[in-house]
Amino acid sequence: MDSKGVTEQPTSFERPETGVDPAEPRGALVRTSTPPAPRDTPPHPPGGAALPAQARTGETPSTPGTTTPSGPSKEPPVIAGNGPEHSQPSVAAEPDTHRPRPVPEAIPPQPGTEEPSASAERRTGQSLPSGRPTPMRRDGDRLRFVGAATRRIARGIDLDEIVMGLCRATVPTFSDAILVYLRDPLPVGDERPTGPVVLRLRRTDRIPEERDSDSGFLPAQQQPEPTELAELSTVTAELCEVRPGGALAEVLRGVRPVFADAPAARAALPELLGDDGELIIPDGQRAILAPLRGRRRVIGAAVFLRRPERLAFEPDDLLVAAQLATHSALGIDKAVLYGREAYIADELQRTMLPETLPRPTGVRLASRYLPAAETARVGGDWYDAIPLPGSRVALVVGDVMGHSMTSAAIMGQLRTTAQTLAGLDLPPQEVLHHLDEQAQRLGTDRMATCLYAVYDPVSHRITIANAGHPPPVLLHLGGRAEVLRVPAGAPIGVGGVDFEAVELDAPAGATLLLYTDGLVESRLRDVWTGIEQLREKLAATAQLTGPDHPPPLEALCDEVLDMLGPGDRDDDIALLAARFDGIAPSDVAYWFLEPEDAAPGRARRLARRALARWGLEELTDSVELLVSEVVTNAVRYASRPVTLRLLRTDVLRCEVGDDVPQLPRLRQARATDEGGRGLYLVNRLARRWGATRLSTGKVVWFELNRG
Secondary structure (H helix, E strand, O other): OOHHHOOOOOOOOOOOOOOOOOOOOOOOOEOOOOOOOOOOOOOOOOOHHHOOHHHHHOEEOOOOOOOOOOOOOOOOOOEOOOOOOOOOOOOOOOOOOOOOEEOOOOOOOOOOOOOHHHHHHHHHOOOOOOOOOOOOOOHHHHHHHHHHHHHHHHHOOOHHHHHHHHHHHHOOOOOOEEEEEEEOOOOOOOOOOOOOEEEEEEEEEEOOOOOOHHHOOOOHHHOOOOOOOOOHHHOOOOEEEEOOOOHHHHHHHHOOOEEOOOHHHHHHHHHHHOOOHHHHOOOOOOEEEEEEEOOOOEEEEEEEEOOOOOOOOOHHHHHHHHHHHHHHHHHHHHHHHHHHHHHHHHHHHHHHOOOOOOOOOOEEEEEEEEOOEOOEOOOOEEEEEEEOHHHOEEEEEEEEOOOOHHHHHHHHHHHHHHHHHHHOOOOHHHHHHHHHHHHHHHOOOOOEEEEEEEEEOOOOEEEEEEEOOOOOEEEOOOOOEEEOOOOOOOOEOOOOOOOOEEEEEOOOOOEEEEEOHHHOOEOOEOHHHHHHHHHHHHHHHHHHHOOOOOOOHHHHHHHHHOOOOOOOOOOOEEEEEEEEOOOOHHHEEEEEEOOOOOHHHHHHHHHHHHHHHHOOHHHHHHHHHHHHHHHHHHHHHOOOOEEEEEEEOOEEEEEEEEOOOOOOOOOOOOOOOOOOOHHHHHHHHOOEEEEEEEOOEEEEEEEEEOO
């Protein structure tokens, strides 16, 4: 063999081309296979002295009594593992007794020129079982292992991934088992924890146990099945309170890893693992206790264990354990900070959107919200449904530019402004005009799109105003879907523009779909192509349920979101679907009353007749009393005719309107007062009641249960 073919072990952190990641979990479980000798190939003469001394250090002797092929075998080695990620080149047993073959670079060799099984047999009296990992013996191996292990640990972005990366990187290459303890709860950032330091066993991992009880960590009566992993928690304490000034506190304060046979660790491990924890600690330097220190404080500890038949740890392995502990602790620190930021973002987005949708009369609602990505969970998209006087409902959907906390904050302010303006019962175009003014007050570059619609279930009409938003889609009961022609308008924040509203029919059984541009626009398609695809998707979904049965709202929303492809998630998505049921004309009674003294009596007679027509005579006494009180308050101050309306839905609703903007307030009447008890009666007898200010006055309403 040419001496140029044997090179020194590289010391860089990059993975050698001929090997694989030594930190992979089952990569070190190698078995040897004897390759067949090629025909017509003369054996090499003894000439091992020609090899450089560096190559001889890692040579593996052959098995006596075998023949030697002339070159490396072409038969692939037997790998213990199932996949390229968890595999590693095996050490093929070279039968040549005259010219040993160096061990591949990815597998650190044993010291000397003897087989690991022979060395273990002399020390323990037992042969090393097949599949045992070979320990690292050279500095280059340690450097490659530390580099690969830290890369694996750094892949994790959350706490569980980082802890799992530490376990998978160390077992079985560096240790046969590992226990990871973390503080409970984990401190976040610069928080100064209060109370005692408590460590919780977060994760354990180890090589599968052999059936013979002499080679395991547990006593013979506690040996698990060979296929079971991580049963170390059965003999270790799950929680450990670190006593101030105790042995464990001193080791954690020292930060540096220590061997288990050191005096400090010998006293600290029982405190950490519990009374039965000493059963899993092998004799000698086969256990390392490594504190996990984050940026500012110790956040846990890791215990690395090796079986008695495996070579003990060396002093240089303490440096390896220190590197693993440092990288893991810093990664855990960052993961906790990231988790806190993600929690804050989720809470902010959740509070900015409706927690639940209202259930207004004559319309059913469903909604969906999807952030742009898991790493950018906040954005400027929002939706809302606001009940209005007269059983109407305002449907709002908007989109603020950007996907940052600033966009979410601006979205929250605009949503609050829209709710306030809706409470004033302003027309949709006026609401958008005031939103535009509010956006300009927030800043010069605060741009947003918004669509505001008001649905009236009594008249079966909907009024829509648009500010640069994609148009809504209306799905009719027969399955026809159409894009509503609504004037686009300028986005909110431009300033100096007028907004136009249109009034359209909203037939019973139809479904209105409001959405943001993230649903229909992406890098793969433009807005109008996406809108056409949305229309076709709605029509196809409606065909599944037949012409007389509209698709369920929740299932319809899911079907709409299914139209998104793998590359179509470039923006947030807000979706609001409204199913128009309406209120039949036969369930509505409406009158005008002149503001005179006889109005309360006339209101009682009209209400009594309507209840008799609807078969609700059992409510006659309560309705007459409450209608009389509310109408009396209205005609006392009104200068124009008072309106009285009764609505029969799942409840009986009564509405009294006048031209006085002042809202009535519930107060406690004194014993000498002649009035002030009308609203008290309404509050006691009605299911719900309220008062809403209109642009032309106010409406006082109450509801009663139907039997």
